[in-house]
Amino acid sequence: MDVIKKAKGVEEYIIKCRRDLHQIPELGLNLPKTSAYVASEIRSMSIEFRENVAGSGVVGLIKGSKDGKTIALRADMDALPIKEETGLSFASQNDNMHACGHDAHTAILLGVAKVLSENKDEIYGNVKLIFQPAEESPGGAKPMLEAGAFENPKVDAVLGLHVGNLINTVTKNGSIGVCYSNMMACLDSFKVKLIGKGCHGAYPQSGVDPVVVVSHYLTVIQTIISRELAGTDSAVITVGKINGGQAYNIIPNSVELEGTVRAVDQNIREYIARRLEEIAKDLSKTMRGTCEFSYNFGYPPLVNDEEFTKYFVESAKKIVPREDIIELKKPSMGGEDFSYYLKQVPGTFIFMDTPMAIDGHVYPxxxxxxxxxxSQLFKGAALLIQGALDYLE
Ligand SMILES: [Zn+2]
Ligand SMILES: [Zn+2]
Structure with a gap:
């Protein structure tokens, strides 16, 4: 199959879908308009599918005419609670926005579905189309898997992509970023309530000041990164929210804080979680207070399969020039729930650079x-088609 030609053939269709979806952005697990759009498109292609998988997920199945394995291609469909300011003619018609490009992912996968459903005789095995909700929050991949998205037939490998301008080293439109192992971080959160004893600000001896406890906590937890991990290991601890106190001269009863942890290695992730709790408990005890601690293990680190990625890069060379395939040597500290699929089966996730300036500036x-x-979107479709066909063959 001349994959580039076939993908070019659905370029207009992909752009139309993308613009339609861009105007109706929806959030989280419940995407009624978006999933109805996807379902109606793949129904018109006579592709068998399941709807309402983990909320608004749609799982399509294209059976090739020859026996073989099954590969899943994944697109996320959800948007963000951001008011769009691009001024584009097809801008969002509500208060949400496809500011992460998931409209493009969905449109690309619809283009892929169109090409593959019309060329079943060239497919060995099956291609599963995974349209998932809630990648941004609260996570759609895990519930999709729990709802059997990778069963009947059992999925053997998975492939997905992300558009935008996510990695600084990938700067040319249409170039792709590939990574052979740990590519993205976990996306965890934690909450701490440091409890003291409220009193008059002039008489601290009559209470226990949780504001001072929190000030120590903030600096001590950063030493997990700087003193307890090797300099070559990457992880981030960020406290983004602190709440406590009512007046300048009152010592409050408690202070609450919330933060996020990003680590690309599972052992380091678990180590940080344990140390955040130990420090909270021990420090508040030392300073005569108490604490409540909770840690939420969110999306795991995204780890690509090395062998699969090597094969995929050979497929990608048929679509984009060799110099446009850039190996990402350093992981991104962002999170992605594609990681759940990669924990089940081998596969790879790629970045595709698609920057476009608004008012002379490219925004992230x-x-x-x-x-x-x-103009780069057909390449995304071509990469998924070529990757899938080559894997199955
Ligand atoms: Zn995003
Ligand atoms: Zn995204």
């Missing part, structure tokens, strides 16, 4: 002026 993913160079 999650910005109200984030925009996509639509």
């Amino acid at each position: 993913n999650h910005n109200p002026k984030f925009a996509i160079d639509e």
Whole structure:
């Protein structure tokens, strides 16, 4: 199959879908308009599918005419609670925005579905189309898997991509970033309530000041990174929220804080979680207070399969020039729930650079002026098609 030609053939269709979806962005697990759009498109292609998988998920199945394995191709469909400011003619019609490009992912996978459903005689085995909700929050991949998205037939490998401008080293439109192992971090959160004893600000001896406890806690937990991990190991601890106190001259009863942990290695992730709790408990005890601690293990680190990625890169060379395939040597500290699929089966996740300037400036993913160079989208479809066909063959 001349994959580039076939993908070019559905380029207009992909752009149309992307613009339709861009105007109706929805959030989380419940995406009624978006999933109805996807279902109606793949129904018109006579692809068998399941709806309402883990909320608004849609799982399509294209059976090739020859026996073989099953590969899953994944697109996320959800948007962000951001008011769009691009001024584009097809801008969002509500208060949400596809500011992470998931509209493009969904449109690309619809284009892939169109090409593959019309060329079943060239497919060995099956291609599963995974349209999932809630990648941004609270997570759609895990419930999709729990709802059997990778069963009947059992999925052997998975492939997915992300558009935008996510990695600084990938700067040319249409170039792709590939990574042979740990590519993205976990996405965890933690909450601490440091409890003291409230009193008059002039008489601290009559209480226990949790504001002072929190000030120590903030600096001590950063030494987990700087003193307890090797300099070559990457992890981030960020406290993004602190709440406590009512007046300048009152020592409050308690202070609450919330933060996030990003680590690309599972052992380091678990180590940090344990140390955040130990320090909270021991420090508050030392300073005569108590604490409540909770840690939420969110999306795991995203780890690509080395062998699969090597094969995929050979497929990608048929679609994009060799110099446009860039190996990402350093992981991104962002999180992605594609990681759950990669914990089940081998596969790979790639970045595709699609920057487009608004008012002369290229804005990052999650910005109200984030925009996509639509002329690159057919390449995304071509990469998924070529990757899938080559794997199955
Ligand atoms: Zn995002
Ligand atoms: Zn995203």
